[in-house]
Amino acid sequence: MAAYLQWRRFVFFDRELVKEPPGTDGGGAGAGKPFALPPGITVCDSGRGSLVFGDILARGQIWFLPRSLQLSSFQAYKLRVTHLYQLKQHNILASVGEDEEGINPLVKVWNLEKRDGGNPLCTRIFPAIPGNKPTVVTCLTVHENLNFMAIGFADGSVVLTKGDITRDRHSKTQILHEGNYPVTGLAFRQSGKITHLFVVTTENIQSYMLSVKDYPRLELDTHGCGLRCSTLSDPSQDLQFIVAGNECVYLYQPDERGPCFAFEGQKLIVHWYRGYLIIVSKDRKSSPKSEFAGSDPQNSDKQILNVYDLCNKFIAYSSVFDDVVDVLAEWGSLYVLTRDGKIHVLQEKDTQTKLEASHLLNMCFMASDL
Known part of the structure; x- marks a missing residue:
């Protein structure tokens, strides 16, 4: 069982609002004003030097925000974008969206280094559907080796694409998993030549x-989590799969459950960043929502973002935000997008400042014990 520990709290990050760059209004007067994204953005990712956004308000645009804050976009779908996955080692973007109402959503793979009439080159399109039964796409992930793509669905199915995911004729698609519960998270784990796929419902x-014929399966636990409440750690935490329930956060290896931590509160978003676990939770004073539904775009709430150091058992940062859409990592910082289109940057303090802050806190604890 997880023990409820009193974790020490630090302020190891500085929070600022991203501002308009100088000259955005033609004369420099725009500098200092909060930068705001277009309305309707609900899906995000990051990598390759950009924050990437998709809208769901029947426009079908994919937006790129580089460090210069010179926002650009292209028409990826005729209606809406519902999922994005930007690879970190390749300039390849995978998306799910809709071109027509009532028609099955489409997966599109974009080569961002090649152009087609000014837009990124779309190298592959295929329907996002398990077999012949239409159902809602819930999650999408792509292996960095470009040989695997997995799509999760609300009916409990997982479709796996094996082979070159950027080309139709060099890949094979099959139903990997069928179940009775909505798939809420997927993550590939590579260890040497062994590839695993975690599936959480x-x-x-x-x-x-x-990596083995017939893809042997192992059930790791009999509880799951909501949408966007799972992530894969980096090698500092042994590439463990992290699943955040409302009472505890559980860590898993491909063949067993590892440690768990008692972090209460309804989890809405979970990410891993440079040895830190990022959790966005619903304020306990707010009314509860469906665990599967995740964060409801129609319900504006205050939410708490905590940055946990699991190895050293302390909270590196904690702050309240209004209606978080997502948390992204790029350019060595964390970026928190809120529903009003504003972006908050969390910049980690330098090592010397953190050492001084922790020393001061330790002195305070020692004085209180006297």
Whole structure:
């Protein structure tokens, strides 16, 4: 069982609002005003020097925001974008969206280094559907080796694409997993030559070994999590799959459950960043929502963002935000997008400042014990 520990709290990050760059209004007067994204952005990712956004308000645009804050976009779908996955080692973007109402959503793979009439080159399009039964796409992930793509669905299915995911004729698509509960998270784990896929639903957690014929499956637990409440750690935490329930956060290896931590509160968003676990939770004073639904775009709430150091058992930062859309990492910082289109940057303090702050806190604890 997880122990409820009193973790020490630090302020190891500085928070600022991203501002308009000089000259955005033609004369420099715009500098200092809060930067704001277009309305309707609900899906985000980052990598390759940009923050990437998609809108769901029947415009179908994908937006790129580089460090210069010179926002650009292109028409990816005729209606809306629902999912994005930007690879970190390749300038490849995968998306899910809709071109027509009532028609199955489409997966599109974009080569951002090549152009087609001024837009990124779309190298592949295929329907996002398990078999012949239409259902809602819930999550999308792509392996960095470009040989695997996994799509999760609300009916409990997972579709796996194996082979060159950027080309139709060099890949094979099949139903990897079928179940009775919505798929809420997917993550590839590579260890040497062994590839695993973690699959979490609202009710269970499983791992598939993709390096072996027939893809053997192992059930890791009989509870799951909501949408966007799972992530994969980096090597500092041994590439463990992290699943955040409302009472505890659980860590998993492909063949067993690891440690767990008692962090209360309804989790809405979970990310891993440079050895830190980022959790956005619903304010306890707010009314509860469906665990599967995640954060409701129609319900504006104050939410708490905590940055946890699991190895050293302390909270590196904590702050309240209004209606978080997502948390992204790029250019060595964290970026928090809120529903009003504003972007907040969390910049980690330098090592010397953190050492001084921790020393001061330790002195305070020692004085209180006297």
